[in-house]
Amino acid sequence: MENTNDLSPKALLEQENRRYNETNLLYHVTAAQFGLSDTVFWVLYSLYSDDKPQTQAQMSAGWCLPKQTLNSAVRGMVEQGLVKLTPAPGCKHGKLLSLTEAGRTLAEKTVAQVIRAEENAMLRMGLERARQNLALGAEYLQLLRAEFTQLET
Template sequence: MKEQMSRMEELNRYYEVWRETNYIYEDCAKQHGTSACCLLTLISIDESEDPCTQKRISQQWSMPKQTTNMVLKDLESKGYVELVPLPEDKRNKQIRFTEAGKQYADSILSELRNAEFAVIEKMGLERIRRLNEDSELFIRLFRELGDGQK
């Protein structure tokens, strides 16, 4: 019984950490006059080595396609991104920053990354590696056990 209560306490702690992490990024977006969905979209476009598509952004962040589409239409109307049909599939479009869009994204993402790097510096590289490894383990086990419970 006591062990089950401890598990529940840790699970609730995990949920709280997850919510707080989301809140931090939402707050960062608000400070820059944008939404968390827009911030995540900017991150995806900025980090993309392959052609960045609406589908990819939606999948990366578990955002509804309609939300991603609205964010991209807004960025396009402001002249921050251009949507170019992919040669192999004209229905899908590659999303790229315009020069103004690159400057806009950099103004937000450089500040965000500086804060993230400062946190990593304070935590230490070994602890952030452990955090990532433990998170990856949780996800892998959750998927394995979740699939077996269906």
């Protein structure tokens, strides 16, 4: 592992952004190995890991998935019998997404393996370090978001 103590802010940013992109690529390649698009993978992941039905709006906001891309993926998943849509209580237009039996079976063959691998990596890292990593990443994101609101466009 590279010693980051000697890196300038610019070099740290480059390393952070490279790590971010490499992580995204890792999930993309893994989804593709299972024959899934990125969005279908994340829909399965979200519904499998939470085990509660969600609206597309909740999923879009919670997982930072573009609404139209998510809508297209969900439409295809409904046609394939992987997810079902049911009316959301108290919501005129919102529908709850949940896994069908076929969707749960697919998720168990795909995202369940990914979740186990993620948990194993986290355990190998150590839970305290993983918690610190999450907290630091969240703090950085919050500060970055605040800085980006100040950008002149």
